[in-house]
Amino acid sequence: MLLHTVIVLAVLAAAFWGTLALWFQAPIPVILAIIWIVLTIAAVIGLIRGTYLPLAVFAFAWVIMQAWWWLGVRPSNDRQWIPEVAEQTHGTIRGDLVTLHNVRNFDWRSKTDYDPRWETRTYDLTQLRSVDLVLSSWGRPAIAHTMVSFGFTDGQYVVFSVEIRRKQGDKFSEIGGFFRQYELAVLASTEQDSLRVRTNVRGEEGYLYRVKMPEGTIRPLFLSYMETANQLQEHPRFYNTITANCTTIIYQLAKQIVPGLPLDYRLLLSGYLPEYLYELEALEGADSMADYRHAGHYTQRARESKDVSSFSQDIRKGVPGIASVE
Numbered sequence: 206m207l208l209h210t211v212i213v214l215a216v217l218a219a220a221f222w223g224t225l226a227l228w229f230q231a232p233i234p235v236i237l238a239i240i241w242i243v244l245t246i247a248a249v250i251g252l253i254r255g256t257y258l259p260l261a262v263f264a265f266a267w268v269i270m271q272a273w274w275w276l277g278v279r280p281s282n283d284r285q286w287i288p289e290v291a292e293q294t295h296g297t298i299r300g301d302l303v304t305l306h307n308v309r310n311f312d313w314r315s316k317t318d319y320d321p322r323w324e325t326r327t328y329d330l331t332q333l334r335s336v337d338l339v340l341s342s343w344g345r346p347a348i349a350h351t352m353v354s355f356g357f358t359d360g361q362y363v364v365f366s367v368e369i370r371r372k373q374g375d376k377f378s379e380i381g382g383f384f385r386q387y388e389l390a391v392l393a394s395t396e397q398d399s400l401r402v403r404t405n406v407r408g409e410e411g412y413l414y415r416v417k418m419p420e421g422t423i424r425p426l427f428l429s430y431m432e433t434a435n436q437l438q439e440h441p442r443f444y445n446t447i448t449a450n451c452t453t454i455i456y457q458l459a460k461q462i463v464p465g466l467p468l469d470y471r472l473l474l475s476g477y478l479p480e481y482l483y484e485l486e487a488l489e490g491a492d493s494m495a496d497y498r499h500a501g502h503y504t505q506r507a508r509e510s511k512d513v514s515s516f517s518q519d520i521r522k523g524v525p526g527i528a529s530v531e
Contacts, residue, residue, distance in 0.1 A: 209252055212252060212260070213249055213252055216245060216248050216249060216252075216260070216263060217245070217249070219245075219263075219267055220241065220242065220245035223241050223267070223270055224238050224241055224242060225380065225383075225384055226270070226274060226384055227241055227270075228384075229378075229380075229381050229384040229385070229386050230274075230278050230384060230385060230386075241266070241270075244259070244262060244263045244266055245263065247259040247262070247263070248260045248262070248263035278385050280385075280388050280389075280441035280442055280443050281388070281441055282388070282437075282438065282441045284372050284388070285372055285373040286370060286371070286372060286373070287371050287372070287373060287375070288321055289309070289311065289321075290368055290369075290370045290371065290390055290392065291321075292307040292309070292323045293307055293390060293392075293434065293437065293438045294306065294307045294308065294309075294390075294391060294392050294393040294431075294434045295307065295431075295434055295435050295438045296393075296431040296434065296435065298330075298428065298431070301329055301330045301331045302327055302328070302329055302330070303327065303328045303330060303427070303428070303431060304325060304326070304327045304328075305325070305326050305327075305328070305363070305393050305431065306325050307323045307324075307325075307393075308323070308324045308325070308326045308363065308393045308394060308395065309322070309323060309324075309392060309393070309394040309395070309398050309399065310322045310323075310324050310394065310395045310397065310398050311398045311402070312398075313398070313401065313402040313405070313406045314406075315406060316406055316407065326361075326363070328357060328361065328363065329357065329359070330424050330427065330428075332357040332358040332359055333355060333356075333357060333423050333424055333427060334356055334357060334358050334423075335355070335356035335415065335423075335527075336353060336354070336355060336356075336415075336416045336418050336423055336426065337353070337354040337356065337413050337414065337415055337416065337521075338351070338352075338353060338413070338414045338416050338478070338479070338482065339351070339352040339353070339354055339364070339400060339411065339412070339413050339414075340352075340411070340412045340413075340414075340475070340476065340478065340479070341400075341403040341404075341409045341410070341411050341412075342409060342410045342412075342476055343407075343408075343409045343410070345476070346476050346477075347474040347475075347476045347477060348474070348475060348476050349412075349475045349476040349478075350366070350403075350409075350475075351367075351475050351478060352364050352365065352366040352399065352400075353365050353366075353426075353430070354396060354400075354413075355423070355427050356517075360517075362395070362396045362517050363393055363394070363395070364393065364394050364395070364396055364398075364399045364400065365391060365392070365393055365430040365434075366391075366392050366393075366394065366399055367389065367390070367391055367392075368389075368390045368391070368392045369382070369387040369388075369389070369390075369444050370387055370388040370389065370390040370444070371387055372387075375387065379446050380446075382444055382445060382446030383445065383446050383447070385443045386444075387443065387444040388441055388442065388443060388444060389437060389441075389442045389443060389444040390434075390437060391430060391433050391434035391437055392434075393430075393434070396516060396517045396520075397513050397516050397517075400507065400516075400520065401507060401510075401516060404503070404504045404507040404508060405507055405508055409504075410502070410504050411502070411503050411504050411507060411520070412479070412498065412501045412502050412503065413501050413503050413520060413521065413524055414479055414482065414488055414497060414501050414524070414525075414526075415488070415489070415490065415524060415525065415526035415527050416482065416487050416488065417486070417487050417488065417489050417526070418487075447473065469481050479494065479497060479498065479501075480494055483497065488525070488526065489525065489526045490524075490525030490526030490527070491525035491526075496525065497525055500523050500524055500525050501524050501525070503520040503521070503524070506519050506520050506522060507519070507520050
């Protein structure tokens with residue numbers, strides 16, 4: 206009796222996973238999902254009646270599905286991408302100079318009206334001076350998109366963002382993110398593009414925090430982003446809502462630089478990532494997390510900034526740990 210119960214539960218779990226996998230990836234999802242559900246029902250009824258042939262058919266179908274999933278559903282860099290992720294950032298390093306290709310610098314007027322610009326920019330690593338964590342949220346406090354902005358003494362900033370690489374016609378689905386619906390991209394951009402579009406065009410809320418990095422770790426962190434972008438250009442990967450998203454990628458990169466970083470639930474609930482950094486004493490300049498959040502909330506400053514050339518300085522006014530001259 207116990208064995209039958211375990212088998213039934215295993216069949217139901219496989220049926221649930223398989224139905225979603227077919228729904229998000231199969232060429233004729235409705236028909237195949239219905240067939241899969243019928244096989245599931247037959248297998249369960251057969252087990253109840255003591256007949257194992259339907260279970261054997263279900264198990265055979267499961268093997269076929271697994272072969273299709275692992276051999277047939279593969280990531281690619283060659284799809285009909287939406288314009289904002291149409292190109293892939295990649296870079297080269299020569300001495301202290303890094304050249305990044307396909308740095309996004311769109312001029313956004315609305316969600317659908319913009320001038321696309323993909324630029325090649327060179328950065329002097331000897332001028333790297335700062336790392337800022339940027340969160341952009343859209344109404345759910347536990348969930349936010351996470352970006353990292355690197356600052357240079359010449360006044361330049363470059364933002365690295367781990368992005369869902371959506372295809373034409375795709376709509377975002379957190380469940381679809383578990384089932385290989387999107388590829389993964391590491392995108393470099395200007396702050397006037399990736400930060401401004403979220404607050405001024407998409408109506409999101411932006412927060413910026415100056416991160417206190419251990420000595421000698423800023424340069425390796427910057428290069429790790431570039432290397433990850435290069436790897437994705439050569440070997441595409443799928444985005445995953447849990448294991449390969451904007452925050453977990455940051456953690457995987459950072460722990461290479463700072464060994465021993467503790468795992469924490471806030472790496473998944475990215476809206477609470479600043480509290481994680483606060484407890485690690487990686488934030489400075491304010492007496493409490495509430496003060497950090499209040500002062501780091503730059504949405505209104507972004508919307509009031511009229512001069513694109515001063516946007517980066519405008520959004521940092523009053524942010525704890527940042528000198529007023531920046």
